[in-house]
Amino acid sequence: MARRSGAWSGVIGVACRSLATGALAFGAASAAAGADWPEIPATERSLKTVPGFPNAPAVVLFAQGRMVFDEEGISSRLEVYRRVKILTREGTEYGSMSLGSSEFFRVKELEARTHTPDGRIVELPKDAVFKKERSSYYNRVVTSFAMPEATEGAILEVRYTAFFDSVIYGDPWYFQSELPTLHSTITYVVPPGYKFGHDLRRTLRSVEVAQESRRTSAGTEVVYTAANVPAIPDEPSRFPFEDLGTRVIFLPLEYNGQLGWIGLLESWETLINLVQGNRDYGYKHFRLSSKAAAKKAKELVAGASTPREKACAVFRFVRDGIANDDASGVVIGERTGDGVLRAGRGDVAEKALLLQAMLDGAGISSSLAWANPLNHGRVNPKVPNPGQFETALVAAEVGGERLFLDPSDARIGCGVLPAELEGASVLLVDGRKPEWVTTPQTPPAGSRQDAVLDLAVSADGKVTGSGTLTLTGHHAYDRLRWKEDKEASAKAWTEWAADALSGFDVTGVEVSEDAEARKVEVKWVMAQREEAVLADEVALSAAAPLTLAQNPFVLPPERRMTPVQLSYTDVEQVELRLRWPEGWTPGPAPRCTATANGAGSLRCEYTVEAGARTLRATRTVEIQRREHFGNEYGELRALYAATAAADAEQVVVLGGSGR
Amino acid sequence: MRAVLAGAAVLLAAAAESATILERKVELHVAVGSLTRSESWLVAIQEDRDVERWAEFSITVGLLEELTGCTAEVLDAAGKIVHSVPRRRMRRIDSPGSDLFSSSKAWIVPFPGLAVGQRVRVRVETRESPVFPASAVDVLQTAGQESLEVVVSSELPLRWHLANPCPEVAVTATEGGIRLRGSKLPRLDPPERAPDASLWVPALHIAWGSASDWAGIGRWYTELVGSVPRGRAEVAALARTTCAGIDGRRRCLEALAAHVQRAVRYEAVAIGAGGWVPAPAHEVLARGWGDCKEKSNLLVELLAAAGIRAHLVLLHAGDGGMVERELATPYVFNHCIVAAEIGPDAAAGDPVVGGLVLVDPTSTEPGIVWLPPSCQGRPVLLVDGERSRWLEVPDRFELEGRALEVRGRIGAGGELVGEAALEVSGLEAALWLAAFRSVAQDRVAVAVHEQFTSLVPGASFARMRWAALDRPYPSAWLAAELTLPGALREVAGRRSLRIGPARSLPEARLLDGRTVPLVLDAGVVRSRWVVGFPAGACRPVAVSARSGMALGALEATVTGDAEQMTAEWVTRVERSWAGAGDLGELAALCRAEGLAERTRVRLDCEK
Structure with a gap:
């Protein structure tokens, strides 16, 4: 799961960026290198299973973090200690770990050791630690290490310290993980001259987080502690971990400078002011050196007649012409617009800023929009924290309408957003005041899958005909440029149709794509295979080729722990038209329990025209809600169950005398 | 693994x-x-x-x-x-x-x-x-x-x-x-x-x-591994303590293999020649992790210390395990296991090839009876200095597979109500056993539900249960209560049952015009339905059919009377690989299974 460490260098005004720090989002505890290790209680040594989680492959016994903010913002640090016990054979996978590091979040002083079940202590040898460069861009490195003797019953201890040059650390401390946790605590050491605030979120009622403040010689310490924290369950289509994990974020609101209290993350205004920067750093610095970019924009729009055409021409240039660097976040480094243009590469924030600068050059006004994909967690508008945002969009004012542009994805058209950025709260940061807006969301009818099969039964019981599949909206986005070229796409669609229409040969597949309209249409010819022809009986799947083979939501509502987040709402319809020869008889309508509830609806129709020897069967499913909380899950489950049951039915026509 | x-x-x-x-x-x-x-x-x-x-x-x-x-x-x-x-x-x-x-x-x-x-x-x-x-x-x-x-x-x-x-x-x-x-x-x-591209794509x-033949490759690897330090006391001590009091070489082999399979986790670190040269056995033992050649080398050393001669074995563990043998080069191999000489101590059912028991130390399920399918049905190179040679490992299909049994009764509305049970063995069972141990019970219940839904589409299931079976190879049992609406169908006076076999072969369409070899899941798949009828029902139309060939066979039988019927389908796939010359035969078998899957069990109401 992607996590960001929003470490900023410098107390104020200094830019850095949010970089993914890797998979080891654990914490740690103080204890500088060489210090004593904590005592391990006998109860942990004898622990065999976790109450309530009998199958847990491992358990976090103790996770401890200590965040020491440097008053000067030069050398803050997060000390992390974590103790894990392996409970099953599969739990040994936790014996190998990785830590992300960068020039902004420098992981050092890594130490680890294993307590074997027979009571020995084995230190992590240096030659079992491997550093892997992931990108020279901001020195992104992953440190991987293999713990010694990590067998069932072993206890693993890991500690390290991460240094960063800021008083701002935008990443949360998660008390929860995919494993149950017995004890998790984070201590924030607040330097004098600062005011801090916290954002504490409990996602499960059973999780209590205790808070305590105390004065020490180093300043004020604020401690958050949780015990017996359940694992985040692995449930289908659940909300992202970032939304589910109980966690705390601790942020500097103000600091006491020479001229009095100065706002840091006190409000969105102060935060944006920091990120906008000045001539020497931040967005202003980036924009000041963007003359070549503006000139390039003028060239690009020379042939465009409408503002939208102009905006889209510039958008396509940045989307396709500037390579993506993999850093995420909205805080930028020291690059400039012309620098990014010259380099031909930039990260999401830099590409958005370049696009904005070029739009400006083309005479189109816009604002940067800070955003976070919904599958990476929702933004809390009450907490001014740049670490909440993974990406930046551009909100362009074009012909009286606001066009959201995402130049980071080559498959995204002009003015279109991927599903995970639709319906998201985004923050416009370039106006006089920060402005929260919600991005537009495609309605269910805007993302459709429509399949039509037009088939006929011959006298010898063989079924032949044709089929079409039309995808629009997000369904189309998922399949636009599906494969590397048209030939490969046609082949993939042929295989898809053959899989979905078992017993048929599928030939003559034609695929047409319209990226701008977000539409894909597939046509094919189909003929029943020899081994599927039964001579006196035809039985066709009622919902092929869109059969829902499994209801993913079989867990009873009382057992479901997490809300559901579907990728998008949609409509899916299958229509089967069938003709048969004289002497054949159609069977009864396939069973279908029409359903309509808050989640959506299932409708089936079955009409037979005996005289014309034709029938028409349709099955339509509409998903009206993307997010399903509490009792809403039951509605979604019922809808999927009804659909899966209906889709298992067959349309039957019998011929001849048979038996 | x-x-x-x-x-x-x-x-x-x-x-x-x-x-x-x-x-x-x-x-x-x-x-x-x-x-x-x-x-x-x-x-x-x-x-x-x-x-x-x-x-x-x-x-x-x-x-x-x-x-x-x-x-x-x-x-x-x-x-x-x-x-x-x-x-x-x-x-x-x-x-x-x-x-x-x-x-x-x-x-x-x-x-x-x-x-x-x-x-x-x-x-x-x-x-x-x-x-x-x-x-x-x-x-x-x-x-x-x-x-x-x-x-x-x-x-x-x-x-x-x-x-x-x-x-x-x-x-x-x-x-x-x-x-x-x-x-x-x-x-x-x-x-x-x-199969893997190396087996059908031009290269x-x-x-x-000087190593110009396969014996030379064996010598080369024997020497390469021979340069690794060995004979350390801690390895010998472990062998001694593990096999102390154990009677016979087979049980000692079993105990040492289980130790390496369980106590040394699989982890690959390959630096330079380290892609081929294993870390010394005592180091692997001390750190508790290693890749296939390291776990194998450790097991060979442990066995040697216990007085059992054993060798490394090189093979290609990809899909379809053939290797190009025209030009001798070790680069055709990607996996390493162990062959142990335990002679007559080997038990019936052990994977014995050329008088040697093969053991995969990376297997997730301890034991020596079960050899993962990735090591079966392929030639392997025994690394034994001058005596290095090819061995042919057969597919042990009889240990892989599944058996579905549904017992129930047709109700007044045509629904079938009863119990479904599934026994799985081999690789599939190994995956279930891992889930039983380490996946939340709710998730296992959902997986069991999904498994049955895929076998009996349209049915609803309740009261999911599961257990590991006590056998010398991975075996698991799943069960659930089942309700299949409309199991008995009547159209135009003709009655039939909506039941059928679980598929185990690929769709026949994959064989159309094919020249590229095809990878199969060797094993035995059995579906058995025992269905009771309400009063006044009709007799099932008896079926007894068999399609058999070298690759495998398909059998279908339906028997019974107006009160109860038994339908059974058995597909045996005896090889994990169909070469170009087998494709025609395989197509016939796939077509037979496809037809059996679609053909309903019909009831004869005229008598």
């Missing part, structure tokens, strides 16, 4: 696919102790999506290689350079892939701003001191090639072999080397269930040096 023994030779591949490679040229130069390689591509960007696909070009360099040069340029249609990509813009990624660490590297070459009509030219140069004097060039790429030229020059006597030749490619001998030319080469486009293999 499949484990990678080592990285192959040079791997150079486009991250993107498509477009057309107008020219590809590969030059290899063999000298004493070194191999230099130069490879260039000229790619035409022909349509919009090529721009996206070729925005980044990935170069992967193997464990022992050094990238000595790389140029990347964008050309216009006339061949004029539009811009060059400086080396500083190429992004290096250490240790790409899933290993914890390896010394291989990837460079990502960015081509931003490409346009249709332009061309991309990349030239890469590498140098290596190969761990074994051999290399290979894959003929096909993920994009079609207008022209391919491979030039091999050698200062040493060279052996070569073109594996899986195709008409578009010709090889000629030159002074001091060979030249391969190809034109109008199609893209690499594996059909479904294709030029070259080798030099």
